[in-house]
Amino acid sequence: MTLIRDLDSSTLAHLVGNTAIMAAIRSEIEKIADTNASVLITGPSGSGKDVVAQLLHQRSRRAAKPFIALNCAAVAPDLLESEMFGHEAGAFTGAIRARPGRFEAAHGGTLFLDEVGDMATAMQAKLLRVLETRVVERVGGMLPIAVDVRICAATSVDLFAAIDRGVFRSDLLYRLDVIRIEMPSLADRIDDLPILIQHFTSRQPRDRGTPPIRFTDAALAVLMAQPWLGNVRELKNFVERAQAHFPGAVIDQGDLSKLLRIAIAPRPIAKPPVTLGEGFIDLKRILTDLETAYITEALAATGGAVAATAKRLGLQRTTLIEKMRRLHIGVA
Numbered sequence: 001m002t003l004i005r006d007l008d009s010s011t012l013a014h015l016v017g018n019t020a021i022m023a024a025i026r027s028e029i030e031k032i033a034d035t036n037a038s039v040l041i042t043g044p045s046g047s048g049k050d051v052v053a054q055l056l057h058q059r060s061r062r063a064a065k066p067f068i069a070l071n072c073a074a075v076a077p078d079l080l081e082s083e084m085f086g087h088e089a090g091a092f093t094g095a096i097r098a099r100p101g102r103f104e105a106a107h108g109g110t111l112f113l114d115e116v117g118d119m120a121t122a123m124q125a126k127l128l129r130v131l132e133t134r135v136v137e138r139v140g141g142m143l144p145i146a147v148d149v150r151i152c153a154a155t156s157v158d159l160f161a162a163i164d165r166g167v168f169r170s171d172l173l174y175r176l177d178v179i180r181i182e183m184p185s186l187a188d189r190i191d192d193l194p195i196l197i198q199h200f201t202s203r204q205p206r207d208r209g210t211p212p213i214r215f216t217d218a219a220l221a222v223l224m225a226q227p228w229l230g231n232v233r234e235l236k237n238f239v240e241r242a243q244a245h246f247p248g249a250v251i252d253q254g255d256l257s258k259l260l261r262i263a264i265a266p267r268p269i270a271k272p273p274v275t276l277g278e279g280f281i282d283l284k285r286i287l288t289d290l291e292t293a294y295i296t297e298a299l300a301a302t303g304g305a306v307a308a309t310a311k312r313l314g315l316q317r318t319t320l321i322e323k324m325r326r327l328h329i330g331v332a
């Protein structure tokens, strides 16, 4: 199952980045790793929240004990309780054998509650109680089981807004949010892009003898101007794609169009002022009037030069002439 990732101690979490903001995050992690205080990691998708949670565990005294991750959004709400706290045999249909939950599995180590904002409110109340008592009860069980876990939670949604909407408990937020680590978007630390690329290219599996791909300065400049809405995850996928298309190559600006595909942000739509009013809207008429007005103005601006007007309006010359005929626009 992908929701549970017991960390292989040989894979060290790498939090790459030289910007001041990343240096501050790294030193914060060092400072708090050995405390038992709960940590809430916020930040947009793909910004490195998982990496921080793993690093926090690896830098703590709990490192030799388990790191257990549970994605609260990936488990069906009615199964989440047994996933977290375990169940006894016969607790519900299908519960053939007793099974410890993630809290017990993480005993002595770290429990990473990912996408904690997606938890149903009834479950939030149960989690809160466990965080206060440090004792779990399996579903269908009677025995309280003491657990020693460091809680680390992550969210990509704004939990304060979720509280305002009544879908997240404020008392649970304060329990989780003892120490907060806010991950910046990649755009907010874009100077880290070259070093991140270097990190990913050096770690990409390659055929033996093929050198890592490299990017020219001009290409890097273009990449640094991209929006990277998917943050580091999107950059990592991009590097993988580049490596597959151009193994071992030096990639220049001109090669990027093949690789950047959807990475380019959609152009914002210019929104004209619209008054709807009450009754029927003669959209055809409005569009015809608008078209007539733009063509007339553009023709006036070019002194009636049809070719120049067509270019200005992004039309073929013949298309413009056809429109002028249809709209009865003459050149003065």
Ligand SMILES: Nc1ncnc2c1ncn2[C@@H]1O[C@H](COP(=O)(O)OP(=O)(O)OP(=O)(O)O)[C@@H](O)[C@H]1O
Pocket: 014, 015, 016, 017, 043, 044, 045, 046, 047, 048, 049, 050, 051, 052, 156, 199, 232, 233, 236
């Ligand atoms: N600072 C970093 N250094 C190196 N790799 C990073 C860094 N940040 C993120 N990554 C890599 O980018 C990918 C996405 O990161 P991660 O899974 O930690 O993001 P996330 O914030 O947890 O995203 P989501 O909200 O979607 O769960 C992973 O492959 C991770 O290894």
Ligand SMILES: [Mg+2]
Pocket: 049, 050, 114, 154
């Ligand atoms: Mg994550």
